[in-house]
Amino acid sequence: MTPTNPLDADPGLVDWPGAPALIVGIGRGDTRRVSSPHAHGRGQLFGSARGLLTVGVEEAVWVVPSIHAVWLPPHHRHWAASHGPFEGWSAYVAEDLCADLPAAACTIRTSGLLREAVLRAAHWTPQRHVPLIPPHERIAQVILDEIRTLPPEPLGLPMPRDARLLRIARALVEDPAQARDLEAWAAWGAVSARTVSRRFVSETGFTFTAWRQRARLMRSLEMLAAGQPVGTIALDLGYATASAFIGVFREAFGVTPGIYRERLVGAA
Template identity: 60%
Template sequence: MADLTLDRALVDTSDGPILFVAAGRAQSAEFDLGPHHHSRGQLFGSLKGLLSVGIESGVWVVPAIHAVWLPPHHVHSARSHGPFNGWSAFIAEAACESLPKSPCTIRVSGLLREAVLRASTWPLEPLGGVREHVAAVILDEIRNLPVETFGLPLPKEPRLQRIAQALIDDPADERDLAQWADWGALSTRTLSRRFVVETGFNFTTWRQRARLMRALELLAAGKPVTSIGIELGYSTTTAFINLFRRTFGETPAVYRERLQLGPVVTEPSDLTDA
């Protein structure tokens, strides 16, 4: 794999190839990157693990089957949750003209994943021949893949955000609304009302979505459905399967069959400029 050290000078210049990709080794330590931006567009996602991405309009929690597209110059932050293995594709500003104009989350296809992993082996030099065709495939996939609407908006009020982050870190936590309000040092009424105002969901629905987002990541990792239900705190496996089917229109087992995850990258590269 190419040695792609993603320093600020590299991602903030239009010089060099129109596209370069870094794919990183699995890492057990979480990373947390504060607000920053690039002159290049960026598509990034995970092979394994959960990622949260902050932009001006909110924060998304992204499982391994999704990727986030950020047009050039959009301020963003990123944080991993637990062990993480991911990739980033940086695209020259001129090549972003026909790509989405606003940040969005897209479903990662098997074709996109394989093309990205292929591109991560290239040296930093002008593209030609087969490499130019593979780069065109990546741009076409960003342009045409369906935008995902299933996300997990986070509240901005610090106390609510602290509660939300705790639930993301441990979706199986069984504390009820009153207990979370007490832990967050605010009234039950304030927690209930402000959660709807800031996320668009009531507290119970938001917590269900947090569990389902983690379920997607665990399914992508190949965990048995029974184990996922237990790990996420559902009273029975049937309860988990029924909620999953109502949300996604199919059972967890069927959903997992369609994930078609690519290989996990184990060779070192620097992903610390997501």
């Protein structure tokens, strides 16, 4: 009864009556894996041991490298997709144990302790109406303590709430290289340029230009994880030159794209 694909585990599998307090699943794949929007009755912590994830919730889209994990409270609607070769894990927490865990979806930086506890728990065989034995219970408490105490990481792309702006934002997430300027996007979305400019700031905390830049950088992380050359990424995302892309990337992440990819591979 342990899920084998953490990205699209059947809610009926992880929420079955009498299931133990914690269920952990491990999944692998050599191709892109995608889960459609869904929710679980349990809280869910998931991440990758190798590769990159894109995770969407109602209020944001996150690109999550292997050094981070995503926490979702119970009944929180979400979708996820992997990029390239992938090894991932999920820990599903019974709803009654989530009261003192984060109340909002967030990303956290994983610790060595959390990773080892999750890998240990992945070898358990959950049984209906059979509680965790004391050694397993102690490992489960370690996982809960790590979720409770690890600091959230400000990683992601906040989405606007206004339906017209959300349509524009989703189009940019799908293809962040599109060359339309603010006025052209406003016309495409049947909204005034002034409204787009004002509401992007009030609803996302970013100007439209900064938000679009962030969308491009989030996509660049996916492309780096897939092994694409830096020059190809720059051109595909609409930058005039590779050096322009490298400069923007370094300003945002503190390192060049090449160094970031080396660290991503090393963390995996």
